Amino acid sequence: MLAMYKKELRGYLHSVTGFVYAAFMLLVLGIFTSVISFSSASSHYEYVYYNCAFVFLIAVPILTMRSVAEERRQRTDQLLYSLPVSTAQIVLGKYFAMLTVFAVPAVISCLYPLILHAFDPSGLLSYGAIYTAVLAFLFLGAALLAIGMFMSSLTENQIVAAILSFAVMLVCYLMDQLKDNLPSTSGATMIGLAVLIILFSLLVLLITRNRTAAWIVFVVFEVPVVVISFVKPELLEGMLPKVFGTLSVFERFYVFANGLFDIKALVYFASIAFLFVFCTVQSMEKRRWS
Amino acid sequence: MIEVKHLVKRYGNHLAVDDLSFTVEQGQIYGFLGPNGAGKSTTMNILTGCLAATSGEVRINGYDIFKQPLQAKAAIGYLPEQPPLYPDMTVREYLDFVAQMKRVAKKTRADAVRGVMEKTGLTDVQDRLIKNLSKGYKQRVGLAQAILGDPKVIILDEPTVGLDPAQIIEIRNVIRGLAEEHTVIFSSHILSEVNEICSRVLIIAGGKLVAENTPEELEAQFIGTPALHVTLQGDPEAADAAVQPLEQVDSCEHTDAQEDGTFMLHLTYAPGTSVKSARLALSRALSDAGCLILGIEESKASLEDVFMELISQDTDLTAGAQEGEADPNTEPLEVDAQALLDGTVGSAYDAHEAFDAPAAQPQDAPDETQTPPEAAQSTQEEAHEDAGNV
Numbered sequence: 001m002l003a004m005y006k007k008e009l010r011g012y013l014h015s016v017t018g019f020v021y022a023a024f025m026l027l028v029l030g031i032f033t034s035v036i037s038f039s040s041a042s043s044h045y046e047y048v049y050y051n052c053a054f055v056f057l058i059a060v061p062i063l064t065m066r067s068v069a070e071e072r073r074q075r076t077d078q079l080l081y082s083l084p085v086s087t088a089q090i091v092l093g094k095y096f097a098m099l100t101v102f103a104v105p106a107v108i109s110c111l112y113p114l115i116l117h118a119f120d121p122s123g124l125l126s127y128g129a130i131y132t133a134v135l136a137f138l139f140l141g142a143a144l145l146a147i148g149m150f151m152s153s154l155t156e157n158q159i160v161a162a163i164l165s166f167a168v169m170l171v172c173y174l175m176d177q178l179k180d181n182l183p184s185t186s187g188a189t190m191i192g193l194a195v196l197i198i199l200f201s202l203l204v205l206l207i208t209r210n211r212t213a214a215w216i217v218f219v220v221f222e223v224p225v226v227v228i229s230f231v232k233p234e235l236l237e238g239m240l241p242k243v244f245g246t247l248s249v250f251e252r253f254y255v256f257a258n259g260l261f262d263i264k265a266l267v268y269f270a271s272i273a274f275l276f277v278f279c280t281v282q283s284m285e286k287r288r289w290s
Numbered sequence: 291m292i293e294v295k296h297l298v299k300r301y302g303n304h305l306a307v308d309d310l311s312f313t314v315e316q317g318q319i320y321g322f323l324g325p326n327g328a329g330k331s332t333t334m335n336i337l338t339g340c341l342a343a344t345s346g347e348v349r350i351n352g353y354d355i356f357k358q359p360l361q362a363k364a365a366i367g368y369l370p371e372q373p374p375l376y377p378d379m380t381v382r383e384y385l386d387f388v389a390q391m392k393r394v395a396k397k398t399r400a401d402a403v404r405g406v407m408e409k410t411g412l413t414d415v416q417d418r419l420i421k422n423l424s425k426g427y428k429q430r431v432g433l434a435q436a437i438l439g440d441p442k443v444i445i446l447d448e449p450t451v452g453l454d455p456a457q458i459i460e461i462r463n464v465i466r467g468l469a470e471e472h473t474v475i476f477s478s479h480i481l482s483e484v485n486e487i488c489s490r491v492l493i494i495a496g497g498k499l500v501a502e503n504t505p506e507e508l509e510a511q512f513i514g515t516p517a518l519h520v521t522l523q524g525d526p527e528a529a530d531a532a533v534q535p536l537e538q539v540d541s542c543e544h545t546d547a548q549e550d551g552t553f554m555l556h557l558t559y560a561p562g563t564s565v566k567s568a569r570l571a572l573s574r575a576l577s578d579a580g581c582l583i584l585g586i587e588e589s590k591a592s593l594e595d596v597f598m599e600l601i602s603q604d605t606d607l608t609a610g611a612q613e614g615e616a617d618p619n620t621e622p623l624e625v626d627a628q629a630l631l632d633g634t635v636g637s638a639y640d641a642h643e644a645f646d647a648p649a650a651q652p653q654d655a656p657d658e659t660q661t662p663p664e665a666a667q668s669t670q671e672e673a674h675e676d677a678g679n680v
Contacts, residue, residue, distance in 0.1 A: 289342045
């Protein structure tokens with residue numbers, strides 16, 4: 001795993017990817033630092049991270065698109081499969097490398113509040129809130145990078161991978177506004193859930209290329225929804241916003257930017273990261289069975 | 291060393307490997323021979339754990355590749371058809387990475403990398419980026435990667451494809467050198483190459499093992515007695531009449547006399563005759579018949595003919611157009627030699643010549659010379675499907 005990690009890290013540093021990302025991230029952090037701390041003279045430095053969250057829309061595709069897709073395209077996946085190393089170790093090596101590259105600018109930004117300290121004689125800055133926000137920012141990144149890496153493992157074209165992960169990032173980003181505008185009547189919920197279930201089944205079909213599996217997934221989820229909508233429709237009321245709420249990754253981060261420490265959210269980010277790293281491993285394993 | 295039992299690999303409806311079983315012993319060079327789409331690459335990918343089999347068992351060094359992949363893979367070095375290289379790394383970085391992945395101890399790693407670079411002649415280009423290397427050097431980097439860490443078995447998938455003749459000879463020498471300490475399996479469709487460096491040959495066609503033996507024995511087994519082509523001056527009928535009754539001669543055919551009075555006699559020895567006694571008897575009989583010998587040429591069919599024969603037989607079988615007593619379920623090594631000979635002896639000579647011309651692309655030869663058109667097409671389609679799937 002260490003060998004893979006070092007190799008990937010070197011890959012980011014030898015190509016422009018790592019530097020472009022770091023420069024971009026530091027630029028955005030710098031702009032918001034100057035806007036919030038200097039122009040607005042706010043003592044809430046944690047808002048900087050709140051405002052920077054949109055960076056993930058671009059940063060995640062950039063950092064993840066190559067990771068697995070490129071191995072496939074240049075056929076180096078055959079090398080990895082034939083080496084005495086498990087797929088999990090390979091994927092983890094890649095994942096931690098991209099996590100490291102991602103974390104460097106965020107860690108550098110930890111210095112900014114210390115610099116601001118010089119301009120803050122009355123001690124208005126809350127370091128607890130600021131560094132909690134940084135921690136949540138890192139966790140959010142860890143979750144989103146795992147999703148991006150999984151997207152990269154679905155294709156051998158890095159552009160397709162980038163577009164896929166951008167689309168997913170966009171949906172996640174807009175989700176907290178989207179979900180408040182969703183209808184909450186039971187009829188609309190049934191239709192909305194049906195659409196979701198169809199999309200999910202199509203995803204299963206895309207990944208497994210197995211029609212039976214996709215149909216099983218569809219039936220297992222759809223039947224209870226239909227049954228409930230006829231037997232006890234009031235149960236479905238307000239379900240749709242709730243279901244979409246579970247997908248609202250960014251919203252859980254905004255809580256931290258408001259100065260709250262939400263351990264549930266950290267667990268949520270860690271679970272997403274674990275889930276998608278696991279899915280990436282499965283996606284790579286699956287290719288050997290194709 | 292390697293045990294393969296009843297290996298089957300199915301891509302949808304296409305059967306790429308069909309109940310393949312063989313064993314590989316230590317310290318030999320095995321040649322994996324077969325036309326394109328025969329299942330060579332698929333088999334190699336399964337042996338190295340890159341691909342899962344539909345059913346069957348593969349044991350490397352006693353470890354099952356599916357159940358104990360890490361131990362099994364530790365004993366293997368693999369060079370796939372397309373060398374798996376990272377274009378943005380230098381040669382040394384790349385080999386160092388592979389050495390780390392193969393868990394070569396830190397103390398010996400630099401030496402191991404230096405060692406394989408020397409063996410494969412990469413020392414001069416060690417600091418160049420792989421993407422800037424020529425095809426031959428890339429192939430060598432792939433080879434270096436495979437032999438790094440001293441694996442017991444080295445599996446090479448068409449290691450000489452796309453190289454110039456000098457590079458081919460170099461790579462062959464490297465492979466030969468490897469056999470001293472390792473078991474080498476390599477696939478190829480260049481027959482002379484297999485003939486030259488392998489101690490054993492496995493011929494597969496249509497996903498099945500059709501023959502396995504040493505190159506010499508394969509030749510001996512399938513060729514039997516050599517055929518003679520005698521150029522004579524005189525009366526064809528008289529020569530024929532004089533030669534036919536000889537007990538050393540099995541069959542005899544003559545061509546019509548040309549304008550300058552020369553003609554040719556094609557004959558085969560009877561089984562068990564020594565070449566010398568046959569030639570003596572022949573020479574005496576012909577001079578008695580008043581024919582002067584201008585030249586004698588012996589056509590001894592080579593591994594190429596064995597290969598062509600086995601392959602064309604297989605494609606005939608799959609096309610449902612086989613003749614005579616050839617049995618579709620024939621066990622490897624027990625292919626009816628006589629049935630083969632009936633076809634071979636007459637055509638061996640032509641096949642041999644046909645083979646020399648397109649030596650660069652011998653895979654085309656079976657299609658052109660011996661396979662019926664529909665069979666040829668089906669082989670190509672199979673090859674195409676295979677390439678698409680792998």
